[in-house]
Amino acid sequence: MIELVGLTKVFGDRVAVDDLTVRIEPGRVTGFLGPNGSGKTTTMRCVLGLARPTAGTATVLGVPYRRLDRPLRRVGALVDPRARHPGRTAHAHLLALARSNGLPRRRVAEVIDLVGLAAVAYDRVGGYSLGMGQRLGMAGALLGEPEVLLLDEPVNGLDPEGIRWVRGLLRGLAAEGRTVLVSSHLMSEMEDTADHLVVLGRGRLLADVPMAELLGASAAVRVRSPAAPLLASALRRAGAAVVLELDGALRIEGLDPADVGDVAHAAGVPVHELTRVVASLEAAYLALTGGEVEYRAGLPGLP
Numbered sequence: 001m002i003e004l005v006g007l008t009k010v011f012g013d014r015v016a017v018d019d020l021t022v023r024i025e026p027g028r029v030t031g032f033l034g035p036n037g038s039g040k041t042t043t044m045r046c047v048l049g050l051a052r053p054t055a056g057t058a059t060v061l062g063v064p065y066r067r068l069d070r071p072l073r074r075v076g077a078l079v080d081p082r083a084r085h086p087g088r089t090a091h092a093h094l095l096a097l098a099r100s101n102g103l104p105r106r107r108v109a110e111v112i113d114l115v116g117l118a119a120v121a122y123d124r125v126g127g128y129s130l131g132m133g134q135r136l137g138m139a140g141a142l143l144g145e146p147e148v149l150l151l152d153e154p155v156n157g158l159d160p161e162g163i164r165w166v167r168g169l170l171r172g173l174a175a176e177g178r179t180v181l182v183s184s185h186l187m188s189e190m191e192d193t194a195d196h197l198v199v200l201g202r203g204r205l206l207a208d209v210p211m212a213e214l215l216g217a218s219a220a221v222r223v224r225s226p227a228a229p230l231l232a233s234a235l236r237r238a239g240a241a242v243v244l245e246l247d248g249a250l251r252i253e254g255l256d257p258a259d260v261g262d263v264a265h266a267a268g269v270p271v272h273e274l275t276r277v278v279a280s281l282e283a284a285y286l287a288l289t290g291g292e293v294e295y296r297a298g299l300p301g302l303p
């Protein structure tokens with residue numbers, strides 16, 4: 001478990017993390033989302049003792065990270081994959097980490113195999129591609145078989161096979177009861193990986209919500225009928241909000257699919273299609289963070 005209480009981090013006149021209180025529970029994958037600059041990396045750095053909070057506390061497994069003995073055995077992290085000596089080989093880098101945390105040498109070969117770097121384990125990491133560097137970062141995070149994992153954009157630069165591997169790995173680790181906090185800007189990937197979401201905007205907590213709840217909140221029913229106007233009136237009388245879509249279907253909020261079917265039946269209206277529509281995570285996320293984006297691209301041709 002990771003626990004943040006009133007966590008605040010200020011850099012000069014910029015509040016990077018603003019009074020953040022949240023608990024990251026074990027046994028599930030928690031997706032850590034937010035626009036660029038919203039404070040995700042800074043939060044993870046505070047948890048890992050790499051940045052000192054201006055106010056509040058960040059604890060992991062009940063204590064500040066710095067108080068953990070042999071921390072790699074308790075907490076694995078991928079936060080800054082470039083923070084390693086470019087002249088070292090992957091094997092040497094991992095062996096040094098293993099030694100300083102009292103881990104057996106055989107674990108090094110195991111994680112190298114696990115992340116798919118066996119063919120380049122004795123190459124200097126300075127020559128690694130972005131994806132190879134990410135795999136090495138994952139190897140370091142997994143070395144001590146930790147109870148808690150913090151991964152900052154682990155799929156950044158990975159090929160489709162690598163992305164799929166990370167998804168399966170994270171789900172497996174959560175199923176074993178570990179705490180998994182993972183940030184990513186790839187919403188479709190998050191939708192398939194995370195059970196729970198913590199969303200930041202300008203350093204503040206915007207949402208701490210189960211994935212199903214966030215997606216379900218914007219669920220609607222789509223229905224087609226040759227007597228759409230009649231059906232729309234009947235649905236509105238039943239308390240639904242009804243919108244006519246461009247293709248002639250009705251989009252209904254406020255009633256579940258069974259209710260919509262019952263209303264149609266009672267009104268004697270034929271139904272040609274009836275579907276429950278769940279918003280994508282991308283749509284739900286953009287609706288949630290729309291006002292919190294600091295860095296927004298302009299549209300070509302517009303000032």
Ligand SMILES: Nc1ncnc2c1ncn2[C@@H]1O[C@H](COP(=O)(O)OP(=O)(O)OP(=O)(O)O)[C@@H](O)[C@H]1O
Pocket residue numbers: 011014015016034035036037038039040041042043
């Ligand atoms: N060492 C630092 N010195 C000064 N400002 C910093 C420092 N680290 C982060 N910041 C600022 O804190 C804010 C939060 O940055 P952070 O990297 O935590 O965001 P993020 O959510 O991880 O962003 P991204 O999605 O782009 O990785 C940003 O405005 C950033 O410029």
